[in-house]
Each structure stands twice: as structure tokens, then as C-alpha cells.
Amino acid sequence: MDGRTPGRGSRYIDPGVHRRFDRRMTVFHRRAVYTGFDSYSQERFDPADPELLELAEARAAWLLHDNYPGGFRDSIVGDCRLVHGRPPFRFRFHSPEEAASNARDVAERFGASLTGFTAVDSRWLYSRERSGTPVELPEEAKWAVVMAVEMDRDLMSTSPSLRAAAESGRGYSRMASLAGAMGEYLRLLGYYARSCGNDTSLSIPLAVDAGLGIMGRNGLLLTSEFGPRVRLCKVFTDLQLVQSVSEYPEPEEICSGCTVCAEACEAGALSRDDRPCWDTLTGSNNPGVLRWPFDPEKCFDYWLKIGRDCSNCIAACPAVARIGSLQKS
Ligand code: SF4
Ligand code: SF4
Structure with missing residues (x-):
């Protein structure tokens, strides 16, 4: 970490066991490679399907994510790229605080619901991408702008519907x-910036x-707002920022004594244990992480069964109220 303070996430790993996660171990990748299931989404539409309109909307919603080459790359492919190489200057902020304040404002205007900054802990980088390519960041990319995008509460409450x-x-x-616009903004100011969705590192x-x-x-991720x-998306950069401070209670204070998400899970994929532990259930779990056990295989099997993704454990979660009551007390 080069003298920068490790973030709060490092409290929840056993450094003797934990290793950078190979993204090829995610259930999505392993199922695609070993069993031929590459999608839970229906690709051929039946005009007589009573859910045709909802199905078309659910597929169309992914268009930008699946097709915008500037979204999740450090260098944008093709003509849509504005910055080829580095500009011949670098805009100088007066201080990391000013840079962070500006980055937060710009991220909000680009659509971020929440923005935070952290020194990069390389333990969160994947060891390899799903393609098998080793993941490395340039030495100078020491900071991350981490952004959350809110999803609509009313629509998510209909999970596991196609509307959700x-x-x-x-x-x-x-x-x-x-992520694409934020990365491009920083590159236009002369900084290195790699725009990422779920790629490059655990979010x-x-x-x-x-x-x-x-x-x-x-x-x-449980947030006090949503x-x-x-x-979640993020941009790795060499622009010096300011470490955001976490004011959250411990996970046990929020989730011990609440099993609402586990009860809402039709797949039985979530633990009802009172406390988090170090157990792993499948090859999709990374050893050396203190957490409630989660079985992604059961979750994914349920998605295959219903032919869409499920958000029951998002829709049912009362974390906003639980965090709010803890922060007031
Ligand atoms: S998304 Fe997965 S873990 Fe969450 S409720 Fe649905 S099946 Fe269960
Ligand atoms: S429903 Fe939300 S607050 Fe309750 S245990 Fe699950 S994650 Fe924690």
C-alpha cells in the first residue's frame, strides 16, 4: 500500500489464506465453460408469449452494458475514444481534497448516486479475468473512484418479475x-483512468x-441510503484523491438477528447462521474471507429455472432502517 492506509475491507480477510480471486471461478464463467449454460435469458421471442413486452424490455435494458466499448475499458476502442494516448498536459488541482470534491460532483452529474474514494488495495484485484488474462494495474494507478448507481425501489420490489x-x-x-464517462473525464485532464464495471477487481x-x-x-453491499x-462501478486512476472514511457499523450489528433475505431466497442459497464465518461452500467462494456463507450455484440454478435474474434478496432487505437505527443510537 506504499504507506497509504489499508481500507476497512482488509479487516474481513485472513491474510494467511486469502489470495486474489480468479474471475474464472465465478459461477457464471464455470457454468459457461463446463456445462454449456451461457445465459439464463431467453434469446428467441414468441409473439404469442403474454410476457413478450416485458421480456423485450428486460433484454433491451442491457444494450449499453453489453455493447458500449467505452464503458469498461482503460482505452476506448474505435472512433468514440476522445483521448488517444495522454494529452500533452496534466491539469493540477490545488489539493487532493479539491480533486476529490470535483470528482464527486462530476460523478454525480454523470449519474452516480453515491461516490467514495479509496487507495487501491491490490488484494481486491482479480488474479485473472474470465478470458484468462492476468490482471495488473499500472504502478501509478493508486486510487479508485467507486460509484454506486441506485435501482428503482418500486420496480425492484416486484422481483423476481421481468420488470425487476x-x-x-x-x-x-x-x-x-x-464509468466510461468518468474515466474519459479524468483522461481528458491528463490522468490515467481505467473504467470498470464488474471487471478488473471485486467491487x-x-x-x-x-x-x-x-x-x-x-x-x-448494504448502503445506508439504498x-x-x-x-457498483469504479475508475482506477493516478489522480491523487482523499481516502473516504467508513462510518458503518459492523456487519453483525446489521445482519445478526435478521434473516429476511435468507427467507426471501427461493433457492436456499443464503445462510441463516447468526454470525459470519470463514467457511466456503463452492468453488465460487474465495477462501480466507469472513462472511455469511453464500451458495452461488443454488442461486444460479434458480435463475436458470425462472429464466431471468432474481433480486429477492435485494427487494426484501430492510438494511436502510436497520443501519439508520444503529447510526442514531
Ligand atoms: S438472487 Fe440468488 S441469493 Fe438472492 S434471493 Fe435470488 S436466488 Fe437467492
Ligand atoms: S435482509 Fe438485509 S439486513 Fe437482513 S440479514 Fe439480509 S442483508 Fe442483512
Whole structure:
């Protein structure tokens, strides 16, 4: 960390066991490679399907995420790229505080619902991407702008409907727009910037480090503003920023004594244990992380069964109220 303070996320790992996670171990990748399931989404539409309109909306919602090459790359492909190489100057902010304040304001205008900053802890970087390519950041990319995009509460409350699935897809497309534009902004000022969605690094520990929330029983980031009803993206940069401070209670204070998400999970994928532990359930879990056990295989099997993604553990979660009552006390 070069003298920079490790973020809060490092409290929840056993450094003797934990290793950078290989993204090829995610359930999405392993299922695609080993069983041929590459999608839970229906690709051929039946005009007689009573859900045709909802299905079309749910697929269309992913358009920007799936097709915008500027969204999640450090160098934008093709003509849409504004900055080829580095500009011949570098804009100088008066201080890291001014840079952070500006970055927060700009991120908000690009669509961020929450923004935090953290020194990069390289333990959160994937060891390899799904393509097998080793993940490395340039030495100078020491900071991350971590951003959350809110998803609509009313739409998400209909999970596991196609309306909720469409809102999830819109969340991913908003991530692409936000991360791409934020990275381009920093590059135009002469800084290195790599725009990322779920690629390059785990997003939740980075968001915990950036003070945006804490990981809950449902394996998601719990925020005081929106609970887990957010999507995350980030930009790695060499612009010096200021470490955000986490004011969140410990995960046990929020989730011990609450099993609402586990009860809402039709797949039985979430633990009802009172306390987090070091157990892993499947190859998709990274050893050496203190958390409530989560079985992504059961979760994904349920998605395959219903033919869409599920957000029951997002919709049901009362984290906003639980965090709010703890922060007041
Ligand atoms: S997304 Fe649905 S199936 Fe997966 S853990 Fe959450 S509630 Fe369970
Ligand atoms: S539903 Fe309850 S236990 Fe589950 S993540 Fe939310 S607050 Fe934690």
C-alpha cells in the first residue's frame, strides 16, 4: 500500500489464506465453460408469449452494458475514444481534497448516486479475468473512484418479475455510461483512468474501503441510503484523491438477528447462521474471507429455472432502517 492506509475491507480477510480471486471461478464463467449454460435469458421471442413486452424490455435494458466499448475499458476502442494516448498536459488541482470534491460532483452529474474514494488495495484485484488474462494495474494507478448507481425501489420490489430484471439491466447500462464517462473525464485532464464495471477487481470490498457501505448476509453491499439496491462501478486512476472514511457499523450489528433475505431466497442459497464465518461452500467462494456463507450455484440454478435474474434478496432487505437505527443510537 506504499504507506497509504489499508481500507476497512482488509479487516474481513485472513491474510494467511486469502489470495486474489480468479474471475474464472465465478459461477457464471464455470457454468459457461463446463456445462454449456451461457445465459439464463431467453434469446428467441414468441409473439404469442403474454410476457413478450416485458421480456423485450428486460433484454433491451442491457444494450449499453453489453455493447458500449467505452464503458469498461482503460482505452476506448474505435472512433468514440476522445483521448488517444495522454494529452500533452496534466491539469493540477490545488489539493487532493479539491480533486476529490470535483470528482464527486462530476460523478454525480454523470449519474452516480453515491461516490467514495479509496487507495487501491491490490488484494481486491482479480488474479485473472474470465478470458484468462492476468490482471495488473499500472504502478501509478493508486486510487479508485467507486460509484454506486441506485435501482428503482418500486420496480425492484416486484422481483423476481421481468420488470425487476429490466431494472437490473438498466442498472448495468447506467454503470457503463457512468464509468466510461468518468474515466474519459479524468483522461481528458491528463490522468490515467481505467473504467470498470464488474471487471478488473471485486467491487464490494473496494466499495467498503471507499466508505460506501458494508457487506451483508446476502453477499451484497448494504448502503445506508439504498440498502443493497445499487450497482457498483469504479475508475482506477493516478489522480491523487482523499481516502473516504467508513462510518458503518459492523456487519453483525446489521445482519445478526435478521434473516429476511435468507427467507426471501427461493433457492436456499443464503445462510441463516447468526454470525459470519470463514467457511466456503463452492468453488465460487474465495477462501480466507469472513462472511455469511453464500451458495452461488443454488442461486444460479434458480435463475436458470425462472429464466431471468432474481433480486429477492435485494427487494426484501430492510438494511436502510436497520443501519439508520444503529447510526442514531
Ligand atoms: S438472487 Fe435470488 S436466488 Fe440468488 S441469493 Fe438472492 S434471493 Fe437467492
Ligand atoms: S435482509 Fe437482513 S440479514 Fe439480509 S442483508 Fe438485509 S439486513 Fe442483512
